[in-house]
Amino acid sequence: MPQDSIAILDYGSQYTQLIARRVREANVYCEIFPWDAPPARVLALQPKAFILSGGPNSVYDEGAPTLPAYVIDAHLPILGICYGQHLLTQALGGIVAPSSYREYGPADLEIVDHDSALFKSATLAPHETASGSSAGVSNQHSAISVWMSHGDKTDELPPGFHLIARSANSPVAAMADDARKIYAIQFHPEVRHTPQGTQLIHNFVYDIAQCQPTWTPASFIEESITRIRARVGGDQVVCGLSGGVDSSVTAALLHQAIGDQLTCIFIDTGMLRQGEPEQVVETFQRTMGIRLIAVNAVEEFLSALEDVSDPEQKRKIIGEKFIRLFEREAKALHIDGTTPRFLAQGTLYPDVIESRGPERQQAAKIKTHHNVGGLPKDMQFELIEPLRFLFKDEARAIGTALGLPEAIVWRQPFPGPGLAVRILGDITWDRLQTLRAADAIVREEIDRAGLTRAIGQSFAVLTPIRSVGVMGDGRTYGNVVAVRAVTTEDFMTADWARLPYDVLARISSRIVNEVPDVNRVVYDISSKPPATIEWE
Numbered sequence: 001m002p003q004d005s006i007a008i009l010d011y012g013s014q015y016t017q018l019i020a021r022r023v024r025e026a027n028v029y030c031e032i033f034p035w036d037a038p039p040a041r042v043l044a045l046q047p048k049a050f051i052l053s054g055g056p057n058s059v060y061d062e063g064a065p066t067l068p069a070y071v072i073d074a075h076l077p078i079l080g081i082c083y084g085q086h087l088l089t090q091a092l093g094g095i096v097a098p099s100s101y102r103e104y105g106p107a108d109l110e111i112v113d114h115d116s117a118l119f120k121s122a123t124l125a126p127h128e129t130a131s132g133s134s135a136g137v138s139n140q141h142s143a144i145s146v147w148m149s150h151g152d153k154t155d156e157l158p159p160g161f162h163l164i165a166r167s168a169n170s171p172v173a174a175m176a177d178d179a180r181k182i183y184a185i186q187f188h189p190e191v192r193h194t195p196q197g198t199q200l201i202h203n204f205v206y207d208i209a210q211c212q213p214t215w216t217p218a219s220f221i222e223e224s225i226t227r228i229r230a231r232v233g234g235d236q237v238v239c240g241l242s243g244g245v246d247s248s249v250t251a252a253l254l255h256q257a258i259g260d261q262l263t264c265i266f267i268d269t270g271m272l273r274q275g276e277p278e279q280v281v282e283t284f285q286r287t288m289g290i291r292l293i294a295v296n297a298v299e300e301f302l303s304a305l306e307d308v309s310d311p312e313q314k315r316k317i318i319g320e321k322f323i324r325l326f327e328r329e330a331k332a333l334h335i336d337g338t339t340p341r342f343l344a345q346g347t348l349y350p351d352v353i354e355s356r357g358p359e360r361q362q363a364a365k366i367k368t369h370h371n372v373g374g375l376p377k378d379m380q381f382e383l384i385e386p387l388r389f390l391f392k393d394e395a396r397a398i399g400t401a402l403g404l405p406e407a408i409v410w411r412q413p414f415p416g417p418g419l420a421v422r423i424l425g426d427i428t429w430d431r432l433q434t435l436r437a438a439d440a441i442v443r444e445e446i447d448r449a450g451l452t453r454a455i456g457q458s459f460a461v462l463t464p465i466r467s468v469g470v471m472g473d474g475r476t477y478g479n480v481v482a483v484r485a486v487t488t489e490d491f492m493t494a495d496w497a498r499l500p501y502d503v504l505a506r507i508s509s510r511i512v513n514e515v516p517d518v519n520r521v522v523y524d525i526s527s528k529p530p531a532t533i534e535w536e
Contacts (some may be wrong), residue, residue, distance in 0.1 A: 052084025
């Protein structure tokens with residue numbers, strides 16, 4: 001591995017990928033491995049340190065995940081977070097005990113050892129500029145705000161460790177064995193609810209693990225191209241292209257790696273946004289010069305989804321339908337006498353987390369993403385997913401570095417199943433047309449107000465609710481459209497966007513006046529969690 005790296009062992013926390021995000025924000029490469037991955041696979045990364053994630057278990061649960069012996073035997077720096085602290089405590093001779101009550105939410109962390117390498121000022125990365133003042137986590141104050149989420153606690157320190165921080169409900173909120181460079185914390189520095197958590201992770205990555213900040217979009221592209229070429233060899237690859245940033249970046253990356261060995265397949269499901277089928281063909285076939293096959297499968301998808309209202313069933317039907325169409329089109333290709341062996345997808349890590357992908361079996365399944373849990377078991381392709389461990393903003397940075405048009409890089413995220421999961425209940429062509437028109441208005445007004453970059457995602461949802469209204473002095477009984485707009489950094493958490501009232505007023509007025517059979521518009525003010533960004 002050309003650059004310094006960190007191995008993150010995943011114990012099932014919904015925050016694990018946020019740990020990776022914070023490490024990468026420090027321009028240090030990292031990979032996430034299941035806690036029980038073969039040691040040789042993890043050590044092949046040649047990590048300079050380990051980070052142990054949190055998780056939903058207690059160390060006393062039957063069959064609970066354990067700490068692999070090689071982690072300690074490698075004599076590398078270790079940072080244990082939450083459940084990771086409990087594992088280190090138990091494995092190294094301390095005592096873990098149940099807390100008097102589950103601690104979930106903000107807490108005040110009292111720093112006992114201000115000179116600890118974990119809390120003192122970090123070495124600044126080359127792209128950062130020192131302000132001239134102390135950048136230490138504690139900034140010499142006795143307490144900082146952190147985010148807790150645990151049911152157990154460290155009750156007795158292991159031999160060789162000393163206390164470096166505590167909270168009201170966690171007598172050992174942070175502990176350290178400086179000689180072995182092993183550190184453990186009860187709180188979660190990876191979430192934004194711990195304001196100085198990023199600094200703490202920088203301290204571990206730079207000062208303790210002595211990593212250099214060499215991981216950049218350019219280095220990711222270079223390494224991805226090497227991996228893709230080594231895996232693909234002379235075989236053909238088809239890429240499922242939706243026109244969204246994820247699949248577009250994947251296509252551009254594959255094209256740079258293997259050139260004409262790539263064929264993109266764009267399937268018009270009938271569930272795309274207004275004008276998108278034409279835009280995708282124009283951009284990729286004519287502008288980017290990538291071989292593209294456009295397939296009109298509107299009737300096939302509508303037929304497969306007839307009378308289906310359950311969101312999980314929708315996603316699985318759509319996922320399988322996509323694969324069967326890719327297989328059919330691939331068989332018809334026979335480029336240079338061969339059928340494509342690989343299918344490339346623009347899967348991102350939030351999809352894997354919520355779907356509980358194969359490398360995330362310790363985590364809870366939130367919903368099945370069509371390109372993860374919706375894939376048929378007898379699929380004939382081998383998957384290539386170069387962005388599988390990236391967040392949306394990282395994918396955008398890669399797209400920019402690859403020279404993709406700004407209109408694609410900053411295109412609003414769109415779920416693979418399309419409008420199918422923004423129509424609650426049965427899907428018909430008429431309902432699709434209603435939602436398509438409403439959604440176009442939402443996006444037009446957000447863009448007109450100059451808010452597109454500030455908002456992570458904005459769209460309309462067609463609900464199964466009908467309401468009484470009055471239009472033209474007469475009674476109506478029309479559809480209710482919900483508008484959703486969120487702000488987010490990573491799409492794992494999100495807050496509802498505080499849109500200006502005049503923008504909301506224009507959106508509502510236009511939808512009611514321009515979209516037939518809609519007489520009411522509501523605005524969704526739910527955050528993620530507890531809601532997800534999409535309604536289905």
